[in-house]
Ligand SMILES: O=C(COP(=O)(O)O)[C@@H](O)[C@H](O)[C@H](O)[C@H](O)COP(=O)(O)O
Ligand SMILES: [Mn+2]
C-alpha cells in the first residue's frame with residue numbers, strides 16, 4: 432500500500448494547505464476550510480487507490496466536509512475501468528482534517544495544518560463526532576502515564592520517565608472553561624501550562640518529538656482529531672489515550688447534543704456499547720499499515736506555514752509511516768508559473 436501512496440499523500444496535504452493559506456488572516460474560517468476540503472478532494476481523486484473517508488470533519492459546526500463514507504481515488508470513480516482494475520487494489524480507509532485549526536488560519540495564528548491518516552480498511556477507529564478526553568506524551572512515558580490517573584500523578588510519572596523535574600515540564604491544554612480545574616491542578620503540581628485556542632493535533636504530535644518543549648497534551652478536544660493524533664503517535668511510539676466524552680455538562684458546550692442519555696443512545700446505535708472505554712493509540716489506529724501526513728498552513732512547532740513568493744510557494748510537510756519507520760520532513764517548492772528565481776531561504 433505504502434510505496435507510491437506515501438509520496439502522493441504529501442501532495443494531498445500540500446495542496447490543501449496552499450489553498451487554505453490563501454485565506455490566512457482574512458477572518459473567514461468557513462472559506463479557509465472549504466477551499467482546503469476541495470483541494471484535498473481534487474488531489475486525492477487523482478491517486479491510484481480505492482479510498483473511503485472514515486473520518487471527515489465538520490459535522491459539529493456544519494463546516495464543509497469530505498463526508499464520511501465518501502469514496503476517493505481514481506479507482507472509485509465511475510469510469511474506473513479505464514484507469515485501473517479496482518479489484519486488484521487494497522481498499523484503504525482515510526481520516527482527514529483538511530484544515531485543522533480553521534480559526535487559527537482565519538486569524539493568522541500559529542499551529543494550523545492540513546492533515547490526514549491512512550490505513551487499510553478497518554484500520555482506523557471511525558470516531559463519532561463527539562468530544563474526547565486525551566492524554567499524549569513522549570515515547571519514554573508510553574504505558575506509564577495513564578488517562579485514569581490524576582494530572583498530578585501523571586506529571587510525577589512523566590518527570591521520572593523524562594528525567595526532569597515537574598517544574599521543567601510543559602503541558603499543552605486547550606483554553607476552555609471546561610479545563611479550569613485541570614489547568615489549576617497542573618500549575619499547583621509545579622508544571623507549566625501552554626494554553627492553545629485551537630489545534631490539539633499539533634500539540635499531541637509535538638509530544639513525540641524531543642526539542643519541541645511540549646511534554647504532554649491533557650484535556651478534552653474533538654474525537655476525530657484524537658484518531659488522527661493517535662495514528663501519528665502510534666507510528667512514532669509515543670503515548671496516546673482517548674476516552675469519548677458524551678456528557679454535555681463535562682464539555683460545557685451546547686455543541687454536543689442535548690443530553691448525556693441521548694448521546695449514550697447515539698453511541699449505542701453506532702455500536703459503541705461502552706461509552707467510557709479508554710482507547711490507546713493501537714486501538715484508535717489498529718491497522719497493520721498506518722500512514723500520517725500533515726502540511727503546515729500557518730507556522731507551527733513542527734512545520735513552517737505556507738510561504739508565497741512571486742510565482743510560487745514553499746511548504747513544509749511531515750509524513751510518518753509505521754512500515755518504513757520513518758518521519759520525513761518534506762520541504763517543497765511549488766512553481767505556479769515559469770520561474771525567474773527560486774528562493775532558497
Ligand atoms: O481546534 C480544533 C478545531 O479544529 P477545526 O474545526 O478542524 O478547525 C481541534 O484541534 C480541537 O480538537 C477540537 O475541534 C475542539 O476542541 C472542539 O471544539 P471546542 O468545542 O471549541 O473545544
Ligand atoms: Mn480540526
Ligand SMILES: [Mn+2]
Nearest residue numbers: 528530531532
Ligand atoms: Mn478542520
